Amino acid sequence: MKITDLNREGGIGSNSMLVEAGSYNFVVDAGLHPKMTGKEAMPDFDHIGDREIDFVIVTHCHLDHIGSLPVLLARHPKARVFMSLPSQMLVERMLHNSCNVMKRQKEEKRIPEYPLFTHEDIDGIAGRFEPLKYKQPLQLNRNGEALTITLYQAGHVAGAGGFQIEHGGKTVFFTGDVLFDDQRVLNGARFPKAKKFDAMVIETTRGETERTEGTTRESEVKRLLKKVGETIRRGGSVLIPVFALGRMQELLTLLNDARKDGRLPRCPVYGAGLGLDIADYFDHITKRTQLISYTRKVTKELRLKRPPRKLVPGKEPGEPGVFVLSSGMLVERTPSYQLASTILGSSRNAICFVGYCDPDTPGGRLLETKPGQTFLFDVLDYQCPVLAEVDRYEMSGHADREEILEFALAAEPKSIVLTHGDPGAREWFSQALEAADHPVNVIDPEPLKAVEI
Structure with missing residues (x-):
């Protein structure tokens, strides 16, 4: 399996990953960078080239994960789109708001390419959104080649999901943005426990944040x-x-x-x-x-x-x-x-x-x-x-670094890919993982360069 970070700048921003698994090609998220404008705020979808995208997985509905979804789907009209039911109920509203913001920014900041998509574009792709139930596997088959997707509740925000991909006898787990603590209106992550993965892709947002001892x-x-x-x-x-x-x-x-x-x-x-x-x-x-x-x-x-x-x-x-x-x-x-x-x-x-x-x-x-x-x-x-x-106040929607580290090491993966984190945050995870008793190949991918897991 190959993974390519399509976020031009790396770090946290226009989150999107191209995944190649056998004959399957799929994309995880399609965001917009909150600190950039115009086409530079989008992932580099040109890097996908002439690959046919079979499906897109949306982990959750924050705009740094869905803000360029209509652009990606316009380029790949046959791609299916999978997400949780709450995300399906939220995604159109979030995208319509983004379109309104871009229209305003077009006038205020004189950005000629805005909006990147229209309200009609959003309406046109809404019928392609397919909800997945948590913990219920979806198996795809093509010419005898199977790929199974299983979505798990990830906390963070309503509808957020981490997911497991099974293909070719290997199992890879993507955390997405995750929070293990229960919130007042939303339970924390319900990820599979005591399960081994061949590889993992983990978020590293809070890698530079050390929680004060005794703070909950x-x-x-x-x-x-x-x-x-x-x-x-x-x-x-x-x-x-x-x-x-x-x-x-x-x-x-x-x-x-x-x-x-x-x-x-x-x-x-x-x-x-x-x-x-x-x-x-x-x-x-x-x-x-x-x-x-x-x-x-x-x-x-x-x-x-x-x-x-x-x-x-x-x-x-x-x-x-x-x-x-x-x-x-x-x-x-x-x-x-x-x-x-x-x-x-x-x-x-x-x-x-x-x-x-x-x-x-x-x-x-x-x-x-x-x-x-x-x-x-x-x-x-x-x-x-x-x-x-x-x-x-430490009420972030992202899990503490120690919690993610503990979950990752318990799964004993051979490889771990670091995503969704600033350089210092990724460095903390790299050092912590490399110092662990369980040997693991830690990969901090460069933007637009495929890594093998």
């Missing part, structure tokens, strides 16, 4: 709610930047639970954008499956308010409260970025990050800025001292 997800939730309560009681506002898919629905549920049982005082809770729309999709998924637990009751009980339409940098919102807004990395021109510019300059406020922040994003830069230093909101042409409390 539960203790971090408790610490976050304590900070929110303290800030509200002193008359301040709290911004919690979140990803629209997964983090927002999780945080809204936690806040609602804490208000009902008295851990938080009654105060306005603000939400806006795609995440609230997705909350309705979560309600539908809850009714159709037992895979998540989120209903419209949460948003009704919170009596969510919309943040003010006009936010002026340096001028705090009229009524303090808790603002649960995307993007999770405080990306420019998003609601969280705009709101941060209004509250960062006051010591009574707080900004609480609850997920991964790329160092090159505004969120990543803010986390590295010391209290009292000046922070620049570049696109707003505004700067102010960092006076609000800024902190990170």
Whole structure:
């Protein structure tokens, strides 16, 4: 089996892999790089050449994994598309939103090739999405050559899946993006245990993140709610930047639970954008499956308010409260970025990050800025001292590095391919795997260069 990373830059970005297994060719994910624009944000699909793609596997619906899916499917009109049922229910909404964003960016940033696909293109491929049930193998046969796909719940976000490929007497496991901890609205990964794999492809997102001893997800939730309560009681506002898919629905549920049982005082809770729309999709998924637990009751009980339409940098919102807004990395021109510019300059406020922040994003830069230093909101042409409390809470949707390492080593694979991680994160995994008792061939693939496993 050969694997080629189609992400031009490697690392975390336009996630996509070409896999060649005998006469079968398939692609895992087709993302868009969140820090790049235009065609450079896409995987290098030209590298596929004249190979006929038999199928595409979608691990989950974050845009760095599905954002270029319509482009790939337009080039390969015969390819089948496999994903979980929750992902099938979410993917069209995520892609339509991406199309809207690209249309706006076409005007704002003058990107001539945007949008990369249209709403009609999305509608045209929707009928090709085939849902797979977790733990139920799908066997493909062609001229006596069999290939079996088995999807497993991966935690991370609703619909996320790791998967197992059986072909030619070999078994390869792809973790995708994984979280082993249970969340409030979603169970953690339910990967096969005590099973041996010939090879594995593992995510390495948190390879550079060392969790403080004694810190658990539960203790971090408790610490976050304590900070929110303290800030509200002193008359301040709290911004919690979140990803629209997964983090927002999780945080809204936690806040609602804490208000009902008295851990938080009654105060306005603000939400806006795609995440609230997705909350309705979560309600539908809850009714159709037992895979998540989120209903419209949460948003009704919170009596969510919309943040003010006009936010002026340096001028705090009229009524303090808790603002649960995307993007999770405080990306420019998003609601969280705009709101941060209004509250960062006051010591009574707080900004609480609850997920991964790329160092090159505004969120990543803010986390590295010391209290009292000046922070620049570049696109707003505004700067102010960092006076609000800024902190990170370990509630990431990605598993700790030690958990992934333990799972990988227990399977005793001969080869492990590293994906979805910055260079430092991959280096940690390389060293940890090479130091293990079980001998393993660790492969950190270069972009667009096939590796054999």
